[in-house]
Amino acid sequence: MFEKDDSANINQLMQKSSAPDVDDAIFNHYDPNKVALNEQISSFSCSSTAFDLNYNSQNKNISSRKPYKGAEFYQKQEVDFENLNLHIGEKKIKVSPKKSKYNYIGPWRKDQKEKVITENIIFRTEEDFGEVKNLESEFNDDSQESDADDSLAGEKHAESTFLGKERTDYQNRSWIISPNEIKERNSNEQCYASKKLIKVIRAHSLGVQAIRFIPKTGHLLLSAGLDSQIKIWSSDSKCIYIYHGHKNAVRDIQFSNRQRNCKSFYSCGYDKQILFWDAEYGKTKWKMSNDKTPYCVSVHPKNEQSIIVGFSNKKAIQYDTRSSEVVQVYNEHQGAVNTVTFCEDGKKFVTTSDDKKMFVWDVGIPIVVKHIADPLMQSMPYVALHSDGQHLVCQSMDNKILVYDTHANYRCIKKRFTGLKNSGYAIQCDVSPDGQYIISGDINGKVHFWDWKTTKNFRSFNAHEGVSIGCQWHPIFPSRIATCGWDGTIKIWE
Template identity: 40%
Template sequence: MSSLLELRNYGSESDNEEVSNDDFVQHLKPIKSGEIIGNELKLVVAPEVTSTKELDERRHIDPLQKEIKYNPKYEELFAPVQGPQKPQSKYHEVQRNILSGHVEEAHFSAFDFEAQRRTFTTYGYAVDPSISGNPDDGRRYVGNTSAAEETSGITVFETKTKQELPSKRKKDSNYDASDIDGFKGPWAKYSNEQSIMKPTEDEQRELDEILAKRQKRGKQTDDKPIEEKTLLHINDAYDYQGRSFLHIPQDVGINLKSPDPPEKCFMPKKLIHTWKGHNKGVSAIRWFPLSGHLMLSCSMDTKVKLWEVYNSRRCVRTYMGHKQAVRDACFNNTGSQFLSAGYDRFIKLWDTETGDCVSRFTSRKIPYCIKFNPDEEKQNLFVAGTSDKKIVCWDIRSGEIAQEYDRHLGAVNTITFIDENRRFVSTSDDKSLRVWEWDIPVDFKYIADPSMHSMPAVTLSPNKKWLACQSMDNKIVIFSALDRFKMNRKKTFTGHMVAGYACTLDFSPDMSYLVSGDADGKAYVWDWKTTKLYQKWKAHDDVCIGILWHPHETSKIATAGWDGLIKYWD
């Protein structure tokens, strides 16, 4: 009361003036803000407030309303917007203990979890965490359940007499560092610990079959190779001197034994022969080494065929031994044997003359490309690029893997020997090019650029200086095959469409032209020096997958297509 009186008399001229009760009540009457009574400005303790009844009676206008059918007052127009009614949903009925709702209490507290972990480490058992329940109802245990039953599942934190405690698990330890073979140190296993063993090959095969049945894929494909057969199509396999069809003919008007290429090459103008015999698309064609008087073709109809290039141009022999399409083939240096790689995961070595299958090789992965080592002293070795990112080197004599080059990050597409066969270049689906020293399983050169695409076909130039690579962005890019393996940015051949197909390419023997097939079945010829596109023509009804310039002819080209035909152009 005294404070109010002091406030009332603040600034009064008469300090000793007494205030009566009536005056005090008069001062407590509600007055408007800033109202002057007498000569003094009065302080408003409780200003006027709009009653809730007035708020309810006031008409509220929706701010989104476009049309009003009465004249509202200023207060109505600028009144605060009413909020929505409290929604009657079950969300509000939940007894929430966190912002987003209700969370049940955790099954294990941190201490319980640590207790069970330590108990399992020490005694070998713990409460099964996958079920809930009270200890009185009986709990299930994991691990050494017999010990848990004997001790009623006591934990390491519970004190019991020594007789009631379970025996601690013992380690089969050996800390004797001088014992080289038997030393186990801290890695020793517990005496009753069961180690998981890998299944044997037979067990793994059974497991694969069971999984395949569950996935309704049918049985696992039988990995056993089928019996190889061969079919000779000509009667005169041997001439009057006892020479087989592998003998290089000398009556064809050209010296096929000449080591020198033709001096000047010309572009082909017309189709001179078509070899028919494959039921499905041809995958690859290969000239007989050095002479080119025979041609090997492998196809998606699982067959490999040998054709005459001169005289009557007959099919000489058919080799049948793959269960699925044949991807690649490769002659050895003399042409007496060749390899075929199929999608049935087998690589087979054939005798060209007799048609016998000499041996079979498999790493249980699809071989995409195969190459004999061209070195005369290493003709017993060949390399295969596989679908599991590896390049595998096999020894024909032992039938075993001699070396593995495992650095690629995608399936290996091509292998090309360079530098007098001391090195080889590989390309892969990982869009890189790697250079390897023979027999050293670490690539010493790795070429990858963000602008590069995968290069599924690579050819070495006749002068051994350049690598022509078919790039998946519809270009042929050139790399130096000598020291630095640098891309030649000035030499890029374009105009064809090969995206998605491993269309091979080849040089003319005098290195004046570069030829390639494409996805539309066309054949293309570029000038090597100027990179100008000289000629293109429709060669096949489907993809022109293979193209080869004859090593001794000036203008003869063989093309292979997915229409099953091999065509010869001059």
């Protein structure tokens, strides 16, 4: 507010002082005819508008400005509003660089004064946009297919190669069906020990881990290799099918049943997968993965959909391949479960482990029926059921083969088969169909024959270079056996 007694010249005041703030200035009197000016002042106090009092031409050193209660105000003087040239304008908002970071477009922003040169601009046609849309649709389809492939990665990986001439013969019978001229073995037929080598099969690029004759007829031979492949061989030593399903070495293989024309089998490997195969068409029916390595797979003798797998995490897990669910978990061992063997017509099963113990279980009940342990007992990495279904033939790590009687409360009988070296390896052993002979491999590449009654090692010969890991007696021919080793070969003896 300007005092009435102040006679200062308004022109000198405007030269010495800057424009006063309307908020701080209180006017004692004003021309009532200047209604428009009054409205503009009220508008400024409400909406923060600005007006020009020739601010740029004035001296900014204000001598009449005095502090008042921490704030500055201008000296009250009388102003002649008629001679003042007031220009009311809009407020110019300036945004600081800190607050304008979200409004920053980038170095490619065109200057407001920059002229656009259209000589080098490429204009897209409708055909180009059509190609882009096609590429986008193809990309979306590929992404959807990739998502589906991730869920079915196992199935896509489990491909097989058929190497036979034809899948069916002139009578439209599948290649896996046994010929009519092959008759099943007579129960009274006597077996004999093999003497000479008749066939050599270069089966796998790496070692052969396991071999299995097809049940009842034996006209096909299944082999599992350390090269992650599973192959099936005909009676004339020709490979018919190669099953590509595992990524690492295959540990164990088992046919799903004991029928004449079995068309499926199970496999487990060091890639932590258990696969259920359709042997006829080379496809996987079922797959299960686990965080631990499966060491063995055993099929229930009366239900091919029920299996029990021994794992390296001290557990034996029962699966039902029809539902892909865990049926039961048997967890009592203190070491990796090496073998699972069904006995007593599928009512019970026996497990052996690295903890040097043998447990007997009832199928479906996770409670141990019988603990078998002894201070002198060693780990048993392979167990075979005798042909009579009463005895368990166990490969012991102390260079012996022990026998347990299932009908005598699983007592270890006095039979001891010695003369081999198996320490540190899961050497397989087998029993002749008539139960008269025991055969086993050796870490030195030998094959041994024992008489069941006398436990005498009456024959042994060199079969493979390195470890002779597996052997099996032919289900029909009385003196024919097959052996496999880590030299990658399968040999047929008779």
